[in-house]
Amino acid sequence: MAILEISNLQKSFDKDTPVLRGIDLSLEQGETVAIIGSSGSGKTTLLRCINFLETPDQGTIRVGGETLLDASDRRTYKESEIRKKRLHFGLVFQSFNLFPQYTALENVTLASLLLAKEAPDYQSHHKELTAAIWEKGRTLLRQVGLAEKQDLYPHQLSGGQQQRVAIARALAQNPDILCFDEPTSALDPELTGEVLKVIRGLAEQKTTMIIVTHEMAFARDVADRVIFMDEGVIVEEGPAKQVISHPQQERTRQFLARFQGA
Amino acid sequence: MFWSVTASLLEGFGMTLKIFVLTLVFAIPLGLLISFGAMSKFRPLKWLIKTFVWIIRGTPLMLQLIIIYFGPGLLFDWELLPRFAAVMVAFVINYACYFSEIFRGGIEAIPKGQYEAGQVLGMTKSQIFFKVLLLQVIKRIVPPMSNEIITLVKDTALARTISVYEIIWNAQVYIKSAGLIWPLFYTGVYYLVFCGILTLLFGYLERKLDYFRV
Numbered sequence: 184m185a186i187l188e189i190s191n192l193q194k195s196f197d198k199d200t201p202v203l204r205g206i207d208l209s210l211e212q213g214e215t216v217a218i219i220g221s222s223g224s225g226k227t228t229l230l231r232c233i234n235f236l237e238t239p240d241q242g243t244i245r246v247g248g249e250t251l252l253d254a255s256d257r258r259t260y261k262e263s264e265i266r267k268k269r270l271h272f273g274l275v276f277q278s279f280n281l282f283p284q285y286t287a288l289e290n291v292t293l294a295s296l297l298l299a300k301e302a303p304d305y306q307s308h309h310k311e312l313t314a315a316i317w318e319k320g321r322t323l324l325r326q327v328g329l330a331e332k333q334d335l336y337p338h339q340l341s342g343g344q345q346q347r348v349a350i351a352r353a354l355a356q357n358p359d360i361l362c363f364d365e366p367t368s369a370l371d372p373e374l375t376g377e378v379l380k381v382i383r384g385l386a387e388q389k390t391t392m393i394i395v396t397h398e399m400a401f402a403r404d405v406a407d408r409v410i411f412m413d414e415g416v417i418v419e420e421g422p423a424k425q426v427i428s429h430p431q432q433e434r435t436r437q438f439l440a441r442f443q444g445a
Numbered sequence: 446m447f448w449s450v451t452a453s454l455l456e457g458f459g460m461t462l463k464i465f466v467l468t469l470v471f472a473i474p475l476g477l478l479i480s481f482g483a484m485s486k487f488r489p490l491k492w493l494i495k496t497f498v499w500i501i502r503g504t505p506l507m508l509q510l511i512i513i514y515f516g517p518g519l520l521f522d523w524e525l526l527p528r529f530a531a532v533m534v535a536f537v538i539n540y541a542c543y544f545s546e547i548f549r550g551g552i553e554a555i556p557k558g559q560y561e562a563g564q565v566l567g568m569t570k571s572q573i574f575f576k577v578l579l580l581q582v583i584k585r586i587v588p589p590m591s592n593e594i595i596t597l598v599k600d601t602a603l604a605r606t607i608s609v610y611e612i613i614w615n616a617q618v619y620i621k622s623a624g625l626i627w628p629l630f631y632t633g634v635y636y637l638v639f640c641g642i643l644t645l646l647f648g649y650l651e652r653k654l655d656y657f658r659v
Contacts, residue, residue, distance in 0.1 A: 234565050235564075235565075236561055236564065236565070262570075266567055266568075266569060267567065269564065269565055269566075269567050270567045272565065273565065274565040276558055276561070276562065278556075278558055280556070280558035280559060280561065280562035281562075282559065282562070282577050283581065283657045283658055283659055284580045284581060284584075284656075284657045293566075293576065293577075294563075294566035294567060294568055297568060297572050297576065298567060336656065336657050336658075337657075337658075338657065338658040352566070353565075353566075356566055356567060
């Protein structure tokens with residue numbers, strides 16, 4: 184059964200310019216989907232809707248069979264509810280957005296430590312709970328290859344290192360689905376490799392992921408499925424190698440041709 | 446004579462300090478509230494606050510002191526506020542408005558991504574404000590706040606407009622009673638020393654917050 188089911192998602196920021204015009208998308212557990220398309224195609228807005236940073240005008244979002252958001256039912260996007268629902272998803276931003284006043288390790292553990300305070304057994308077990316969170320934070324930093332950088336502040340890290348911390352931070356909340364919004368677009372070309380390697384590692388561990396990216400070769404090699412979006416609709420989707428190397432639709436072909444030309 | 450002047454000025458400076466400290470204690474939280482009002486998405490509140498800030502920043506503090514002290518009595522025949530209370534009301538409102546603009550600038554300068562990063566990690570609004578944004582805002586506003594706070598030290602002299610006896614008042618007494626002008630010049634030393642201490646404190650705070658970049 185699909186872990187994520189999105190149906191008929193629509194969003195416009197003002198009346199005449201729809202950004203998403205009815206997106207249907209489903210994702211299997213352990214699947215990696217790459218979303219490609221030119222800027223303005225709605226890729227980022229789609230990710231932002233999934234993470235409750237934008238409220239869609241129409242459509243539903245279901246995770247594991249539970250309806251998290253139904254645009255026709257206002258009760259499903261009450262702020263207090265949304266907060267918990269967000270934990271189903273993780274989001275890695277294009278611009279990292281690490282918290283500058285915290286070390287790499289503190290960035291990874293902060294939200295978990297705050298959430299743990301709400302656990303019913305926090306009073307009696309806070310030592311064990313916090314120790315486990317710190318341990319997990321160190322494990323995650325080791326996983327992204329930054330064990331020895333855990334006590335450095337974001338400004339002391341390179342862009343690639345910051346983005347790897349951001350990935351560890353998103354993983355710390357155990358999201359069902361991890362989303363990436365152009366994770367390498369803000370990086371110098373020589374730093375993209377280290378970030379892509381981490382994402383590739385996650386794909387090999389069968390982490391469920393949606394990756395918005397302009398790295399076509401990466402999408403072809405790592406994603407199970409590729410989705411091409413244009414003007415707010417999904418134009419083509421299919422196995423990664425097929426969509427990137429042998430696109431069926433004319434618009435996909437044009438987009439990829441422009442990309443290879445550039 | 447020198448020692449008695451020194452003691453008398455010190456007493457006046459006690460009042461200066463009292464106005465200074467109480468203004469900070471009340472104007473900082475009030476300024477934060479006003480800044481939230483000025484950033485409100487509820488238009489009428491936003492414009493009400495903006496108009497109020499415009500009036501307070503657009504008129505002299507001296508005039509505000511006079512209006513707050515005499516105004517209620519002249520307009521509504523109310524009893525006058527005690528002089529010191531009138532000074533505090535005028536100073537707190539005036540400085541809260543200036544602080545609110547500094548706070549607003551500091552808060553609005555934080556990239557939206559910081560807030561969103563907290564949101565997607567499941568943090569509450571207040572957790573995001575206190576655990577993520579606040580320290581970054583503080584770091585950004587230390588230089589303009591130190592400027593404003595040092596201005597406040599010297600603005601306290603305006604309290605004498607409605608006969609609250611602070612250090613300048615005490616010094617002027619010597620002109621009338623003994624024909625001495627130097628006690629007035631001497632008050633400058635008190636201001637200088639105190640502002641010097643504040644400058645060191647703010648420098649220390651800036652260094653303390655130097656461990657991260659915003």
